[in-house]
Amino acid sequence: MDGVHKVLHSGWYILGSSVKAFEDDFAEYCGTEYCVGVANGLDALELIIHGYDIGPGDEVIVPSNTYIASILSISANGAVPVLVEPDLQTFNLDPAKIEAHITPNTKAILVVHLYGQACDMNPILEIANRYNLKVIEDCAQSHGALYGDKRVGNLGDAAAFSFYPGKNLGALGDGGAITTNDEELYNRLMALRNYGSHKKYENIYKGYNSRLDELQAPILSEKLKWLDQDNEKRREIASYYSDHILNSEVILPIVQHTSKSHVWHLFVIRVQKRNHFMEYMNKNGVQTMIHYPIPPHKQEAYREWSDLAFPISEQIHAEVVSLPISPVMEMGEVLRVVEVINEYRTN
Numbered sequence: 001m002d003g004v005h006k007v008l009h010s011g012w013y014i015l016g017s018s019v020k021a022f023e024d025d026f027a028e029y030c031g032t033e034y035c036v037g038v039a040n041g042l043d044a045l046e047l048i049i050h051g052y053d054i055g056p057g058d059e060v061i062v063p064s065n066t067y068i069a070s071i072l073s074i075s076a077n078g079a080v081p082v083l084v085e086p087d088l089q090t091f092n093l094d095p096a097k098i099e100a101h102i103t104p105n106t107k108a109i110l111v112v113h114l115y116g117q118a119c120d121m122n123p124i125l126e127i128a129n130r131y132n133l134k135v136i137e138d139c140a141q142s143h144g145a146l147y148g149d150k151r152v153g154n155l156g157d158a159a160a161f162s163f164y165p166g167k168n169l170g171a172l173g174d175g176g177a178i179t180t181n182d183e184e185l186y187n188r189l190m191a192l193r194n195y196g197s198h199k200k201y202e203n204i205y206k207g208y209n210s211r212l213d214e215l216q217a218p219i220l221s222e223k224l225k226w227l228d229q230d231n232e233k234r235r236e237i238a239s240y241y242s243d244h245i246l247n248s249e250v251i252l253p254i255v256q257h258t259s260k261s262h263v264w265h266l267f268v269i270r271v272q273k274r275n276h277f278m279e280y281m282n283k284n285g286v287q288t289m290i291h292y293p294i295p296p297h298k299q300e301a302y303r304e305w306s307d308l309a310f311p312i313s314e315q316i317h318a319e320v321v322s323l324p325i326s327p328v329m330e331m332g333e334v335l336r337v338v339e340v341i342n343e344y345r346t347n
């Protein structure tokens, strides 16, 4: 690829013109003023929280059924993650449950557009506005999803993206980005990702080393051109599954807003006899996965939460199964998945 060759021959491998070009491309795509390339999605979240001075004594509301990185980013800053249950139908944070968890120490709501579906943002933004809370988006699974006429990444105060290879926009290694319209935060983040320095050897913050790799940037700029098309392919597969899977043992995922508000990072169904179902699928040549098998409050890393109960999350974690979905899937493979599922019986 030309862009990769350009970097190789430039001799400039850290924070060069390719990272800057990708940041401009991605900000434009998301509709935000600014984008900051960072090393990965977890760092993107952690840097936003740090950038807003959220730390010890502060609380951040976060869904109880998210991928662990969303929660780790809060803990890493010394702040307290306050877990709130999702909606069983959408798997996303339930706006109606947020307010009961707000205290004088609450500083932000970290929303996760899980599995690729944009959260129900209007009621969340309304609550945040009323209590003067920051809204941070975890967009690691939702590149390109629309809420109304805006893209995720442009719905709150700041947003974190991951470019881990398996994401809807993936690099050939680790990568991440932050999008925001907040100029002050942007300026801080530009220093925070680079040792807290705007000017070499002058450190105004206790910063990080978390930079988007220069070699990944041209790859991401190129792949960004295909993102909408890839997401459309995912939508076609998802709607085929939704229209043709017919089995009373299987609960299909729902789309809450418009078809464009979901980019189907994962197609997640719920099945009561999960092990039995997954074994059956495997025997019939269809590989399924679980996102995620253990709820965050049952993780060893958060053993202090082991006595807490989050029944909806626990049900989700016990029942979810991810079906194959990717822009490179052939239609024949999609038909086969449907056929196998429709023949599934529990006895």
Ligand SMILES: *Cc1c(COP(=O)(O)O)cnc(C)c1O
Binding pocket: 040, 041, 042, 043, 066, 067, 069, 070, 112, 138, 140, 141, 161, 162, 163, 164, 174, 175, 176
């Ligand atoms: C992948 C992911 C992350 C972390 O991204 P990395 O680039 O792997 O650090 C954070 N949040 C969610 C919801 C993710 O799926």
